[in-house]
Amino acid sequence: MGKTANKQMICEVLMEHAAQDKSIVALCSDSRGSGSFTPFAETYPGQFVETGIAEQNLVSIAAGLAKCGKKSYAVSPACFLSTRSYEQCKVDVAYSNTNVKLIGISGGVSYGALGMSHHSAQDIAAMSAIPNMRVYIPSDAYQTKDLTEALLEDEKPAYIRVGRNAVDPVYEEGQVPFVMDQATVVKEGEDAAIIACGEMVKPAKDAAELLALEGIHVTVIDMYCVKPLDQETVIKAASKVKGIVTVEEHAPFGGLGSMVSQVVAANCPKKVLNMSLPDAPVITGTSREVFDYYGLNAKGIADKVREVIA
Missing domain, CATH: 3.40.50.970 (Thiamin diphosphate (ThDP)-binding fold, Pyr/PP domains)
Structure with missing residues (x-):
């Protein structure tokens, strides 16, 4: 496709x-x-x-x-x-x-x-x-x-x-491990977890591949079901990693990062860093330009993972 x-x-x-x-x-x-x-x-x-x-x-x-x-x-x-x-x-x-x-x-x-x-x-x-x-x-x-x-x-x-533009596929045609209201584990790793939604899943997956070259193994979770949030998958991932990075195309308050932080704090406290758009008017530009400016790309996510496990 x-x-x-x-x-x-x-x-x-x-x-x-x-x-x-x-x-x-x-x-x-x-x-x-x-x-x-x-x-x-x-x-x-x-x-x-x-x-x-x-x-x-x-x-x-x-x-x-x-x-x-x-x-x-x-x-x-x-x-x-x-x-x-x-x-x-x-x-x-x-x-x-x-x-x-x-x-x-x-x-x-x-x-x-x-x-x-x-x-x-x-x-x-x-x-x-x-x-x-x-x-x-x-x-x-x-x-x-x-x-x-x-x-x-x-x-x-x-x-x-959904977004406006065509997006690169995260999955292969006919091979989407889809279960309704259950997050998809895209990649398994024990050092950190990246929990992303929407267009942020692809750069999260790419970031994990960059980190793997350094010997850092990351779990990547596609949280397409923001509500109801798949708490079981979040807790399972949090229990085995050093820290968590959430990534979303959203303001820093009340979104995926806030929800994940609540679940982790209540069940298996770990450091959670939220990557999002700023609490300010966003710069003008294409989606790609905006993402790159705020570090919402593979490199930026990889940098944040290194920070959370340091």
């Missing part, structure tokens, strides 16, 4: 099932193009709703359709879906326990040059704080495919954050 955008994979899976399952509906807030959902809208116009730039309406309509027996997929930029329509996500989706999957596209710093207004660096914390809301951040298109297939099988609310 090569490099494929996770949002494109979501559309492809839904289109495959929508041919037979007429209860599947996709909704967009003027985002069918940016969300890669134009093919869905053109192929299944009777199962597609365009709300225009009205994210609050998007979520409420999706919840209403779900109450009528539909499987609603609300697609909108993560920066707006997680803030502008936060009350609707909390009340109409989570509190009302509707079968709505909120697809936050162009998550993190995907919008690059558009700046802080279009970055979603607090959505993990915000969505995870809502009772009855699950939060998923898949790392590549193969994992996204398996996650989307699994979510079609349940009727519970969920927020899925």
Whole structure:
């Protein structure tokens, strides 16, 4: 497959099932193009709703359709879906326990040059704080495919954050060790553990390979299921290593690093260092430029691992 955008994979899976399952509906807030959902809208116009730039309406309509027996997929930029329509996500989706999957596209710093207004660096914390809301951040298109297939099988609310651009695969096609709500151990090691989510998993894996050349053996965990967090896998990894590094495309508060730190502190205290975006407006640039500037790359992660085991 090569490099494929996770949002494109979501559309492809839904289109495959929508041919037979007429209860599947996709909704967009003027985002069918940016969300890669134009093919869905053109192929299944009777199962597609365009709300225009009205994210609050998007979520409420999706919840209403779900109450009528539909499987609603609300697609909108993560920066707006997680803030502008936060009350609707909390009340109409989570509190009302509707079968709505909120697809936050162009998550993190995907919008690059558009700046802080279009970055979603607090959505993990915000969505995870809502009772009855699950939060998923898949790392590549193969994992996204398996996650989307699994979510079609349940009727519970969920927020899925994906990036804007095509991403390098973490796994091989047909060889994704996917178990719903269970983190994937990408690599085993006894010196340190790197726990990452989303687009940070690939550089975490690359960092482990760099460190292996120095004789430093690292466990790499793909925590695509941020909520519910796979505490068992975190505890198991923490119990056998000297320290832990968490890596996320998110603000330093309330995200993956905070969650992992809570679990480790309560069960098997070890040093945990969190790598994230800063608590400040992020620099302007492409995703790659932003990641490199803040050390969210293989070299930066490897340096942080050396620090945590020193």
